[in-house]
Amino acid sequence: AAGVIQSPRHLIKEKRETATLKCYPIPRHDTVYWYQQGPGQDPQFLISFYEKMQSDKGSIPDRFSAQQFSDYHSELNMSSLELGDSALYFCASSVLTDTQYFGPGTRLTVL
Amino acid sequence: AQTVTQSQPEMSVQEAETVTLSCTYDTSESDYYLFWYKQPPSRQMILVIRQEAYKQQNATENRFSVNFQKAAKSFSLKISDSQLGDAAMYFCASHVYNQGGKLIFGQGTELSVKP
Numbered sequence: 001a002a003g004v005i006q007s008p009r010h011l012i013k014e015k016r017e018t019a020t021l022k023c024y025p026i027p028r029h030d031t032v033y034w035y036q037q038g039p040g041q042d043p044q045f046l047i048s049f050y051e052k053m054q055s056d057k058g059s060i061p062d063r064f065s066a067q068q069f070s071d072y073h074s075e076l077n078m079s080s081l082e083l084g085d086s087a088l089y090f091c092a093s094s095v096l097t098d099t100q101y102f103g104p105g106t107r108l109t110v111l
Numbered sequence: 112a113q114t115v116t117q118s119q120p121e122m123s124v125q126e127a128e129t130v131t132l133s134c135t136y137d138t139s140e141s142d143y144y145l146f147w148y149k150q151p152p153s154r155q156m157i158l159v160i161r162q163e164a165y166k167q168q169n170a171t172e173n174r175f176s177v178n179f180q181k182a183a184k185s186f187s188l189k190i191s192d193s194q195l196g197d198a199a200m201y202f203c204a205s206h207v208y209n210q211g212g213k214l215i216f217g218q219g220t221e222l223s224v225k226p
Contacts, residue, residue, distance in 0.1 A: 033213065042202055042216035043156070056211030088154055097212025099146070102156035 002026055004093050004103035012109045013081050021076040021106045025093030031055070032074040033100060034066060035090040043090060049074055050096070081110045113138045115205050117217035124193045125225050131178075132188045132220045134203030143207045145179070145186045146214070151199040159201070162186065190222075198224045 005024040013019050025032050031050045035043035045058035049068035060066075063081075068074045078085060086109050092100040114137045124130035136145065147159040162170045162179050170177050174194075178187045190197055203217040
């Protein structure tokens with residue numbers, strides 16, 4: 001069965017640079033969620049989209065923005081990167097707000 | 112606000128034995144789901160089992176089952192016939208169906224399986 005696809009899988013950036021993370025949900029899933037997992041921590045909700053509209057917002061820094069496109073893929077844009085942004089970023093998808101299935105994650109390292 | 116608490120940072124089980132991971136949650140909502148996710152060393156988040164709050168029957172998926180005590184707001188995971196591949200971090204999570212569906216995770220329980 002098709003799963004959630006995230007790219008890139010690994011990303012290394014310098015402080016103050018910009019990063020773009022991409023997420024391709026499971027086909028026919030209409031809702032996308034973004035989570036951030038720091039080392040030794042549980043995942044923290046950042047933002048979600050339903051049918052291309054933002055549906056909920058969590059503890060997402062103002063330096064981050066995201067959107068969902070007409071083909072339902074989503075992108076998380078991160079600017080002015082800080083050392084503390086180093087984390088594993090997960091995308092998850094679902095039908096409406098039903099069970100979420102996670103992608104493999106993007107490991108972001110900020111040097 | 113919703114909260115999820117896992118009070119066991121680490122657990123250990125002998126291969127082929129049974130282990131129970133604990134989770135408590137707090138919500139004022141009546142319509143919600145509860146989940147257990149497994150995160151092996153690969154860091155992939157894998158759905159193990161889910162429980163709808165309106166269902167009284169405990170969910171079961173092969174060797175995995177839950178003990179859902181709604182009044183006590185308790186949601187424990189039982190793993191029977193433990194296998195080496197069960198070694199992972201296990202996260203309990205909840206979401207409210209009609210409030211965007213974001214997941215609230217517990218702190219996680221690291222399960223090790225001894226051969």
